[in-house]
Amino acid sequence: MATVVRAGAGSPGTSRLLSLRTRRRLTPYVFVAPVLLGLVVFLVYPLLAAVYFSFTRFNMIEAPEWVGLDNWRFLLTDDNVVKAARNTLWLVVVMVPARMLGALLTAILLNQVKRGRSAYRTLFYLPALAPPVAATLAFVLLLKPGTGPVSTLLSHLGVSDPPLWFNDPDWSKPSLVLLALWGVGDLMMIFVAALLDVPVELHEAAALDGAGTWQRFRYVTLPGISPVLLFAAITGIIGTLQYFTQAAVAASVASGAVTGGGGISDTFGYPNGSTFTYPLWLYVVGFRYHVLGYANVLAVVLFAVSITGTLILLRRFREYAK
Amino acid sequence: MNAKKQPFLLLVARHSVMIALAVMFVAPVLFLALTSFMTSDQALTSQLWPTTWHPENYADAFSRAPLLRYLLNTVLYAGLATVFMLLASVPAAYGLAKLRWRGRQTTMIAIICMMMLPPQVTTVPLYLFWADAGLTGSLWPLILPMLAGDAFSIFLLRQFMLTIPDEYLDAARVDGAGEWRTLWQVIVPMARPGIAAAAMFQFFYAWNDYYGPLLYASENEQAWTVSLGLAGFRSLHHVEWHLVSAATMLTILPVLVVFFFAQKAFVQGVTLTGVKG
Numbered sequence: 001m002a003t004v005v006r007a008g009a010g011s012p013g014t015s016r017l018l019s020l021r022t023r024r025r026l027t028p029y030v031f032v033a034p035v036l037l038g039l040v041v042f043l044v045y046p047l048l049a050a051v052y053f054s055f056t057r058f059n060m061i062e063a064p065e066w067v068g069l070d071n072w073r074f075l076l077t078d079d080n081v082v083k084a085a086r087n088t089l090w091l092v093v094v095m096v097p098a099r100m101l102g103a104l105l106t107a108i109l110l111n112q113v114k115r116g117r118s119a120y121r122t123l124f125y126l127p128a129l130a131p132p133v134a135a136t137l138a139f140v141l142l143l144k145p146g147t148g149p150v151s152t153l154l155s156h157l158g159v160s161d162p163p164l165w166f167n168d169p170d171w172s173k174p175s176l177v178l179l180a181l182w183g184v185g186d187l188m189m190i191f192v193a194a195l196l197d198v199p200v201e202l203h204e205a206a207a208l209d210g211a212g213t214w215q216r217f218r219y220v221t222l223p224g225i226s227p228v229l230l231f232a233a234i235t236g237i238i239g240t241l242q243y244f245t246q247a248a249v250a251a252s253v254a255s256g257a258v259t260g261g262g263g264i265s266d267t268f269g270y271p272n273g274s275t276f277t278y279p280l281w282l283y284v285v286g287f288r289y290h291v292l293g294y295a296n297v298l299a300v301v302l303f304a305v306s307i308t309g310t311l312i313l314l315r316r317f318r319e320y321a322k
Numbered sequence: 323m324n325a326k327k328q329p330f331l332l333l334v335a336r337h338s339v340m341i342a343l344a345v346m347f348v349a350p351v352l353f354l355a356l357t358s359f360m361t362s363d364q365a366l367t368s369q370l371w372p373t374t375w376h377p378e379n380y381a382d383a384f385s386r387a388p389l390l391r392y393l394l395n396t397v398l399y400a401g402l403a404t405v406f407m408l409l410a411s412v413p414a415a416y417g418l419a420k421l422r423w424r425g426r427q428t429t430m431i432a433i434i435c436m437m438m439l440p441p442q443v444t445t446v447p448l449y450l451f452w453a454d455a456g457l458t459g460s461l462w463p464l465i466l467p468m469l470a471g472d473a474f475s476i477f478l479l480r481q482f483m484l485t486i487p488d489e490y491l492d493a494a495r496v497d498g499a500g501e502w503r504t505l506w507q508v509i510v511p512m513a514r515p516g517i518a519a520a521a522m523f524q525f526f527y528a529w530n531d532y533y534g535p536l537l538y539a540s541e542n543e544q545a546w547t548v549s550l551g552l553a554g555f556r557s558l559h560h561v562e563w564h565l566v567s568a569a570t571m572l573t574i575l576p577v578l579v580v581f582f583f584a585q586k587a588f589v590q591g592v593t594l595t596g597v598k599g
Contacts (some may be wrong), residue, residue, distance in 0.1 A: 027501040031417035032429060034410040038470020039429070043436045046444035046451070053446065060453070106343065122585065123344045128576050130351070131530040133549040134570045138350045140359065141563060147368040149353055151441055182350060189589065235438070242440035247531040249553055279442045286446050287537070295446050303443040311436040314431060 053296040084281035096236040107191035125185035136249040166254035169274035198224035244279040358567035365563040383568040391549035400528035406468035428453035437473035460541040475520040482516030519591020548573045
């Protein structure tokens with residue numbers, strides 16, 4: 001209290017007060033200084049550099065040489081980028097809605113049980129924590145053609161010709177979707193919280209007006225959680241655009257090839273290019289072929305696509321940045 | 323849902339569905355655990371239950387690859403990254419949540435953009451940056467940037483701090499506390515669950531990370547993490563599924579242990595990132 005009295009009593013012109021005020025004004029910048037520096041070094045600089053490099057030809061050794069639009073023209077004739085983008089698009093179109101549906105369904109079921117709810121919630125959530133490399137290994141083992149437990153189960157159920165999963169170009173991406181569904185717990189937790197936020201009174205009012213379960217879901221629950229659904233869709237899409245680890249590891253493990261450093265090799269995309277995603281192609285171009293100019297073209301395109309999603313999110317949720 | 327008593331049959335039906343789902347979520351890890359105790363021959367058959375139990379598979383896995391070294395590297399990466407991240411992110415989140423200053427909104431937008439940025443976009447320039455610094459071939463390019471905070475953690479911490487009523491801060495200020503003391507004595511204790519959640523997310527992110535270590539450390543096996551080692555381990559011993567399973571279990575177990583000790587903070591953190599609109 002003493003301080004307040006002193007501050008109030010002192011004339012506003014004293015240098016002591018001024019310096020205090022200046023210090024007050026500067027403190028926030030001290031708090032955020034490392035982060036501001038980080039944003040410049042790890043966001044602004046590499047983005048500008050990526051754009052610049054996309055107009056140059058260079059490898060790791062020699063200095064960049066300006067080549068104008070050459071790399072960008074190459075983009076239009078690159079068959080691999082078409083293949084990779086198509087696979088990534090497939091994953092975006094199938095995996096994101098599948099995960100959202102799976103998460104919503106488990107969240108709704110979870111909110112309907114009372115006894116044992118937290119135990120179920122923990123069990124459903126845990127797989128989302130498994131390291132992606134470990135989870136992918138487990139799924140390749142689980143879906144192993146012939147002797148894997150899923151194949152065994154299917155043949156017991158009378159399926160005469162069970163899929164070859166990660167070893168079949170038509171089934172490798174659906175297998176990755178199964179893997180993604182296994183780890184749906186993180187999204188489920190978000191939906192569980194969102195569903196609980198929908199006011200009970202709205203449900204009761206709708207029920208009084210004679211709305212059935214489906215109508216209440218359609219006209220009360222869905223609008224109530226739509227902001228969270230949008231958030232999940234956009235972060236899901238942006239997350240899937242960077243889909244790398246599971247595709248790389250599944251291909252390497254399922255191919256059975258002996259590979260070098262960290263399990264990465266020519267097995268990318270196995271079988272038959274079906275798991276070859278856009279970020280994998282970027283990685284190969286940049287860090288296997290060392291064609292860094294073109295790798296940055298791919299990076300800038302990826303940036304352009306993902307920033308669109310971010311901007312939509314920012315527009316919709318202005319209060320994030322207030 | 324409502325106060326009406328649920329019909330008994332509906333209750334049974336619901337729990338049957340839940341139990342079936344629970345089995346599906348648990349089965350992959352259970353299967354992995356069982357396989358890790360089999361002989362190499364049995365692991366290649368379609369049998370689910372080990373006919374004889376071989377816990378020595380775990381010791382065997384350690385002798386086949388420097389798993390201990392990978393584990394130590396991973397703990398070092400995850401531990402330092404988490405500590406550094408907190409040092410920078412907690413004050414920054416406070417500045418973004420509770421202080422008024424010019425450029426705050428722009429900074430927040432930049433942080434959200436960084437949070438959403440696919441790591442591959444900035445990969446090449448950053449790799450060259452760290453190569454110039456002579457730090458490729460190690461995990462330092464993944465640890466040192468955390469001294470500038472982590473976008474996702476800052477976002478999470480800020481969302482948490484926004485829920486702390488301003489009255490507490492005003493009270494501290496009236497008592498003459500400077501911003502640092504307010505942060506340390508008011509905000510940090512009140513934001514403890516948020517800080518715990520951010521720390522755990524960061525730790526698990528680093529523990530699970532594959533792309534980062536692949537990019538910077540794959541050239542130097544001395545610096546490998548468990549995820550890199552596991553991917554490499556598989557290719558060296560690809561028919562020995564019992565050992566691969568044991569090694570895989572070893573990377574999952576620490577995550578499970580940490581989770582069980584800190585479940586509450588975790589659940590709160592996950593919920594918080596789902597942010598309401």
